[in-house]
Amino acid sequence: MAKLTIDGTEIEVPDGTRLFDACADVRGQALPHFCYHPDLAIAGVCRLCQVEVEGMPKLTIACNTMVRDGMVVHTRNDKVRAAAKQILEMHLINHPVDCPICDQAGECGLQDQYMIYGLYDAEVEQADKVHKEKAQVIGPHVILDKERCVLCSRCVRFCADVTGTGEMGIFNRGDRAEIGVAPGVELDNNYSLNTVDICPVGALTSRDFRFEKRVWMLKPTDGICPGCATGCNVRIDHEAGRVYRLKPRRNDAVNGAWMCDKGRMLYKDVHDEHRLGAPRLEGADTDWATAGQAFAARMAAGLGLVVASPHCSLEELHLLKRLAEAKGAGLVAGPAEADRGDGDSLLLDGDRAPNRAGLALLGIEELPGAELANRIASAGATVLVAGGEPGDVAVVGEALRAADTVFLGTHDRATAGAARLVLPGAAWAEKAGIFVNRQGRFQRFLQAVVRTGQARDDWRVLGEVLSGLDQPHPGSLRELRGELAQALDLEHLEHLDNLPAGGLVPREAAGPAAGGDA
Amino acid sequence: MTPKELQILSARFGRDNGHKLAVYEAEGGYTALRMALSGMQPSEVREVVKDAGLRGRGGAGFPTGVKWGFVPEGADMIYFMVNADESEPGTFKDRYLLDYDPHQTIEGTIISCFAVNARTAFIYIRGEFGWLVDRVQKAVDEAYAAGYLGRNILGSGYDLDMIVHKGAGAYICGEETGLINSIEGRKGQPSIKPPFPAVQGFLDKPTIVNNVESVASVPWILNNGAAAYKAIGTEKSCGTKLFSVSGPVKRPGVYEIPLGLSFREFFHEWLGGMADGEELKAVIVGGSSVPVLPAADIMNCNLDYESLGQAGTMLGSGGMIVIPERSDMVELIQVLMHFYYDESCGQCTPCREGTGWLYRIVKRLRGGEGSAKDLDLIEHVCGGMAGLTICPLADAAVMPMRSFLDKFRPEFEALIREPVPAVSSSRWPRGEQE
Numbered sequence: 022m023a024k025l026t027i028d029g030t031e032i033e034v035p036d037g038t039r040l041f042d043a044c045a046d047v048r049g050q051a052l053p054h055f056c057y058h059p060d061l062a063i064a065g066v067c068r069l070c071q072v073e074v075e076g077m078p079k080l081t082i083a084c085n086t087m088v089r090d091g092m093v094v095h096t097r098n099d100k101v102r103a104a105a106k107q108i109l110e111m112h113l114i115n116h117p118v119d120c121p122i123c124d125q126a127g128e129c130g131l132q133d134q135y136m137i138y139g140l141y142d143a144e145v146e147q148a149d150k151v152h153k154e155k156a157q158v159i160g161p162h163v164i165l166d167k168e169r170c171v172l173c174s175r176c177v178r179f180c181a182d183v184t185g186t187g188e189m190g191i192f193n194r195g196d197r198a199e200i201g202v203a204p205g206v207e208l209d210n211n212y213s214l215n216t217v218d219i220c221p222v223g224a225l226t227s228r229d230f231r232f233e234k235r236v237w238m239l240k241p242t243d244g245i246c247p248g249c250a251t252g253c254n255v256r257i258d259h260e261a262g263r264v265y266r267l268k269p270r271r272n273d274a275v276n277g278a279w280m281c282d283k284g285r286m287l288y289k290d291v292h293d294e295h296r297l298g299a300p301r302l303e304g305a306d307t308d309w310a311t312a313g314q315a316f317a318a319r320m321a322a323g324l325g326l327v328v329a330s331p332h333c334s335l336e337e338l339h340l341l342k343r344l345a346e347a348k349g350a351g352l353v354a355g356p357a358e359a360d361r362g363d364g365d366s367l368l369l370d371g372d373r374a375p376n377r378a379g380l381a382l383l384g385i386e387e388l389p390g391a392e393l394a395n396r397i398a399s400a401g402a403t404v405l406v407a408g409g410e411p412g413d414v415a416v417v418g419e420a421l422r423a424a425d426t427v428f429l430g431t432h433d434r435a436t437a438g439a440a441r442l443v444l445p446g447a448a449w450a451e452k453a454g455i456f457v458n459r460q461g462r463f464q465r466f467l468q469a470v471v472r473t474g475q476a477r478d479d480w481r482v483l484g485e486v487l488s489g490l491d492q493p494h495p496g497s498l499r500e501l502r503g504e505l506a507q508a509l510d511l512e513h514l515e516h517l518d519n520l521p522a523g524g525l526v527p528r529e530a531a532g533p534a535a536g537g538d539a
Numbered sequence: 540m541t542p543k544e545l546q547i548l549s550a551r552f553g554r555d556n557g558h559k560l561a562v563y564e565a566e567g568g569y570t571a572l573r574m575a576l577s578g579m580q581p582s583e584v585r586e587v588v589k590d591a592g593l594r595g596r597g598g599a600g601f602p603t604g605v606k607w608g609f610v611p612e613g614a615d616m617i618y619f620m621v622n623a624d625e626s627e628p629g630t631f632k633d634r635y636l637l638d639y640d641p642h643q644t645i646e647g648t649i650i651s652c653f654a655v656n657a658r659t660a661f662i663y664i665r666g667e668f669g670w671l672v673d674r675v676q677k678a679v680d681e682a683y684a685a686g687y688l689g690r691n692i693l694g695s696g697y698d699l700d701m702i703v704h705k706g707a708g709a710y711i712c713g714e715e716t717g718l719i720n721s722i723e724g725r726k727g728q729p730s731i732k733p734p735f736p737a738v739q740g741f742l743d744k745p746t747i748v749n750n751v752e753s754v755a756s757v758p759w760i761l762n763n764g765a766a767a768y769k770a771i772g773t774e775k776s777c778g779t780k781l782f783s784v785s786g787p788v789k790r791p792g793v794y795e796i797p798l799g800l801s802f803r804e805f806f807h808e809w810l811g812g813m814a815d816g817e818e819l820k821a822v823i824v825g826g827s828s829v830p831v832l833p834a835a836d837i838m839n840c841n842l843d844y845e846s847l848g849q850a851g852t853m854l855g856s857g858g859m860i861v862i863p864e865r866s867d868m869v870e871l872i873q874v875l876m877h878f879y880y881d882e883s884c885g886q887c888t889p890c891r892e893g894t895g896w897l898y899r900i901v902k903r904l905r906g907g908e909g910s911a912k913d914l915d916l917i918e919h920v921c922g923g924m925a926g927l928t929i930c931p932l933a934d935a936a937v938m939p940m941r942s943f944l945d946k947f948r949p950e951f952e953a954l955i956r957e958p959v960p961a962v963s964s965s966r967w968p969r970g971e972q973e
Contacts, residue, residue, distance in 0.1 A: 079926040079927075104923075108888055108889055111888045114896055171888065
């Protein structure tokens with residue numbers, strides 16, 4: 022441990038702590054910075070995080086300084102503030118200050134630092150500015166504005182060290198230096214939009230989000246990416262019932278500060294044209310009263326098989342299981358081969374469903390497509406399909422059409438087309454729930470936007486049916502989770518309804534070490 | 540021996556075939572290497588060089604023997620690099636050393652490598668010195684053939700390989716971490732320190748980078764002993780130093796002087812004073828990066844680290860630029876500011892933006908577009924650069940800028956037209972067309 026004094030406050034931190042982080046602890050706010058990023062190698066080039074360390078002749082950058090016992094550090098004195106102000110001015114002299122047309126405005130490091138450290142009148146003559154290329158498309162997802170760039174090199178280091186793809190580089194030198202890709206090279210890897218996240222200014226922006234929304238109008242909601250078994254923690258940015266983008270939410274135990282481009286684009290599914298907006302009975306749109314009655318009647322008459330999905334939340338799976346048990350119906354999921362793809366060593370998992378571990382936890386077996394088709398064909402009574410497509414239409418389509426199929430789901434695809442009764446459920450951004458990721462980590466997601474059309478929360482739909490069957494039914498998600506904890510023998514977890522932001526792995530939480538933190 | 544006869548480094552300057560091994564050997568070449576390899580311990584060599592008080596001749600003046608001592612004990616692989624990326628405006632001494640007497644540098648390098656236990660040495664020569672690459676390579680080949688390089692040098696069991704590397708011509712590659720990045724095949728730009736190269740340098744291994752003149756001094760020091768070297772010069776400025784003198788003096792060129800020589804004597808006796816019809820106005824004594832001194836100030840200086848330091852400038856690389864009375868100081872500083880603007884690697888913001896800003900302000904002043912507040916702005920920009928960057932290039936630009944403005948302010952003020960133009964001539968200007 023090292024004991025040091027920062028701005029008059031004495032603190033003790035472990036040896037090997039960066040002075041930058043120690044300062045942030047004491048200040049409750051990070052030092053001004055552009056190039057420092059906790060997950061990237063130190064570059065030390067923006068020069069904004071300079072602090073005064075007593076006994077050293079010059080100011081020193083906190084990001085490349087390790088704490089030493091007895092250090093006396095000043096981060097707020099006149100000398101430090103003056104240096105930050107001047108360096109900020111240097112960052113801005115060749116900046117185009119085109120904030121009114123810049124997507125970054127509102128979450129821009131230059132704007133933020135200017136409001137804290139700058140507030141000076143510009144000294145540079147307009148005629149003196151260096152101009153560079155604007156709006157250069159450098160890949161399928163990213164667009165580059167070279168003159169907004171502060172050359173912090175975060176994107177270069179990300180592509181060099183995190184993805185190892187090395188598309189980005191700094192070309193030329195002096196104030197002609199610019200970020201770019203080499204001729205014939207595109208920034209085309211599955212993590213390219215992370216460069217937009219870490220770009221502290223408006224140099225790299227998302228082609229998808231470009232000019233869509235002013236960022237200060239967006240509201241953030243904590244979510245979990247439904248794209249694969251990794252379960253990257255995300256921030257769902259939305260406004261007026263519409264999701265505009267997903268951003269990674271830091272969770273060092275899961276995704277660090279990153280997420281993949283495939284996952285980011287999944288928000289589009291929430292609002293796409295195939296969303297089921299109204300219940301449908303025998304091919305005709307209807308209202309919930311009629312549909313609910315039809316559902317209850319079918320359940321009373323007999324349930325042959327429940328086909329769950331690894332896209333269902335843990336709570337939904339629990340209710341499906343109870344429903345199957347109450348009616349003595351089979352409970353399967355599948356097919357086992359669906360939603361698989363190529364994974365990578367960074368985040369993307371080959372298992373493209375968010376809650377397959379949840380299926381396993383509840384003992385729900387996944388069947389291969391052909392076997393599933395047989396089970397459906399031999400169900401003998403109503404088949405309830407929930408959460409997603411139970412596999413390839415060529416394999417199971419015929420069986421679904423032949424059976425008395427009820428579909429509780431979000432999109433009007435093959436299963437909805439085959440079902441006699443279609444109940445529109447909530448998409449992942451429209452509901453709250455728990456996914457269990459590949460580590461066995463329980464992760465909570467919250468409802469970000471209102472549900473599309475007449476779509477309803479799946480757990481309520483299932484709860485009502487249970488109630489109609491004179492089964493105990495949960496009145497709230499909290500109650501449902503209490504029941505779930507009991508079913509999973511996790512009553513000792515007080516937090517199933519209030520999981521920590523970083524999620525929780527029950528077997529780890531049982532021991533002394535708690536799960537990851539945000 | 541008069542000062543002029545003292546030739547530690549320059550004995551073969553201008554001599555026919557001085558660059559050949561036979562000539563070098565005939566004049567006692569490689570005896571120091573034989574001495575070092577027959578019985579001396581590396582630590583003893585380090586001690587001798589430390590005791591001699593040899594200071595790095597590239598410009599910073601850091602004690603060479605002390606630098607060698609920074610290599611961690613027991614390191615498995617150590618690299619040695621000779622910095623011949625001589626590109627400081629006004630400096631052309633290393634080029635003489637390599638051109639006229641490459642074997643002296645090679646011998647000094649082998650001894651230095653032995654002292655730090657390096658097994659591979661690079662001589663990094665700036666790209667513009669193409670012919671020197673050939674000359675040094677030929678000398679290295681001779682040294683290999685004579686058994687001074689390669690396996691089991693002179694039967695001592697010590698192995699050393701020497702690689703002559705041609706840079707691509709960037710000033711910043713003369714900064715030692717920039718040099719290492721360049722030789723690794725990366726963009727030539729400095730790395731943050733720590734880690735220091737002596738601990739983690741080329742390929743992350745301990746690496747010592749020394750200037751040509753520093754290593755070229757080593758054979759003499761070993762042959763004659765630390766005391767003999769220390770006897771030359773002053774207490775803190777030991778030995779001799781090469782000065783490359785340019786400007787309208789009677790005899791410009793490269794001179795080897797005992798440190799501590801008075802400028803007055805050097806100027807009048809050695810350089811022969813100003814050329815006919817010229818008058819001395821100012822001197823940049825140690826390469827373009829050091830503060831300029833007006834004639835009256837420099838005349839009272841001695842050419843050593845302490846005296847020049849007291850006068851507010853630096854010995855630097857010994858690249859002495861003599862400025863005549865007729866010179867336009869603003870034009871001169873514009874040339875220098877363009878140099879630093881052009882050569883800034885661009886990674887640290889204060890330097891990247893500041894060097895360009897300074898250049899454009901000075902250019903504007905000379906174009907008659909300047910205003911009185913531009914002079915304050917120059918000082919403001921300098922304040923945002925000095926001491927705030929990874930390497931000293933920002934300081935190297937600020938020191939001449941500040942001193943030119945400070946010592947020759949009336950020349951800047953004379954360019955300012957009043958009243959100040961309210962609006963710049965072009966409202967929507969195009970980019971700098973440089």
